[in-house]
Amino acid sequence: MFKHSKTLLTAAVALSVGLAACTTNPQTGQSQMSKTAMYGLGAAAACGIAGAATHGSKGARNAALGCGIVGAGVGAYMDYQEKQLRDKLANTQVGVDRVGDQIKLTMPDNITFAVNSAELQPSVRTALTDVSNVLTQYPDTTITVAGHTDNTGNVAYNQTLSQRRAQSVAGFLQSRGVAGSRINPVGYGQNQPIASNTTAEGRAKNRRVEILINPKAS
Template sequence: MNKLRNLAFAAAGLTLLAGCTNNPYTGEREAGKAGIYGGVGAVTGAVIGAATSSKKDRAKGALIGAAVGGAAGGGYGYYVDTQEAKLRQTLQGTGVQVQRNGDDLKLIMPGNITFASNSSDISSGFYPTLNSLVTVFKEFDKNGIDIVGHTDSTGSMELNQNLSNRRAQSVASYLTSNGVPAQRISSYGAGPSQPIASNASEAGRAQNRRVEINLRPQ
């Protein structure tokens, strides 16, 4: 049993090392998401592999199970790691923020670069950024794309709800018209209901006027 446990942890350790990357801000070596998921998968696979093998083949079964489990566990994590890196590189200097939470990626596009005031017509200067997103979304085609429009609290609820709907739809329409499959995309407006800053100041209202694109596993 000790031998089996050691094999499982060794396999997990190898998977974690394979998933390690250098933190671009500190320069330190750290485990990436793929390595973490792969390590968990390796341990699970090792246990299952040993349990389903005969007594004399348990060590071999543990190693095979660890390899299969590690690959399966790390697969989507590695996919998101790569996609996140590509988005950060592509969107550098555009004003679009890239945030990650587990397997979900969020792109936050402030209103000052996307739409003119009280308009759902995409600003001409934002088209190059959207074109870059089209390219990335075609390359990484295993995500659902949820587009959400947001406003500040100035004006009536009805006005803000309609404006946020139209803005989200404008972005969705641009993506589909440039070859991103419509079945991957959903869009809706949240109006002023999901502020990320206080609406009591102009700076806060400017942050709340935004469009977000949420990328999630399909």
Template sequence: MFSLRPLIVLATAAALMTGCASQNPYENQGQAQGSSGMSKTAKYGGLGALAGAVAGAAIDHNHRGKGAMIGAAAVGAAAAGYGYYADRQEKALRESMANTGVEVQREGDQIKLIMPGNITFATDSSNIAPSFYSPLNNLASSFKQFNQNTIEVVGFTDSTGSRQHNMDLSQRRAQAVGTYLSSQGVDGSRISVRGLGPDQPVASNADANGRAQNRRVEVNLKPIPGQQYQQQGQQQGQVQQYP
């Protein structure tokens, strides 16, 4: 009977080897760190390796140990590769968005930018506010440099007024952002827009402060399915393919 314990040992060893193999010359240059001091890249690589080990063992019933090692190495390397790409993009965005009022959040392999209403649009308007052009220009520059993500622009409003009016307004605001980014050279095929009006509030609409927080634009960056993620800046130009 096959024992689970050797599989765990093999998976762990494979995860460690994957972590070592995925080291890169930029590892100590601002790579995002978790609370434990481990980079997101290492976390994704290790977790991916463990998942790959289980999958590999399940596929190769006759040679589970070998299957676990192969699965761990393949999946772990892929996860670490994208994790490194997202680490660098997150770092660059935090630098370019500093002191602009735009908040950068990391959620797993996705990056979210939250743009508050006080810098984006005037009340009941879909015309880009003058204070919003500088952050948008910085975003456009970053999106052209890191061009292997989809860009979803989502507009939100507070609950004041009719729902239909707010849905239309949020859609126009999202479209205005998407159109401007495209006009600055960002590939329009990467950009999608939608308006959610008063849905998904982040604060109470019962007071002015809460309503102000709910009036916002969010930009969600997600990996392009099947895309090649290139470790930009490496002289070797190595490319990894993701299924």
């Protein structure tokens, strides 16, 4: 009886995913399901059964919905993460950008680190905790944490500082449950400016840490 009810729940969840993805054929006026949605529906049903077997009805629902997104394609998987990250970071100074299937989070230096320091400021820890919570829900991504500086001071020192800052952010993400095997901290020093280093405003933009989120290669 218990197994039967879980199977029914899985079917209901999968059906709701499918109905939400139906479109109207412009020639016939009839409702139909896109091929992409059909793939997502199949994935949702299969994952829902697995979730029910291991975690009960709640597991069936969460697994079906999560795998339905994956089944709909990499783009949809990244879309949902992007939405959650934008919602979580809306009232912070952390920038969220999307290029293709990559999501880029940009943390300006003024909220992330003190001058010449690689210790995270308290003001950015809350934002990074929210980022970690989203990343742990979507394990099928890799994460590059990139540290950048302006061109002020010694080149070798800037390179070392950028690496230490990238490692500091990566370590924080890992301490909040993001698998270390997914994270690659890299220091670029002053080699990748995004603005002119001839002005104070430009140098401020160049001092940053970026979190680059990419889908795992299939």
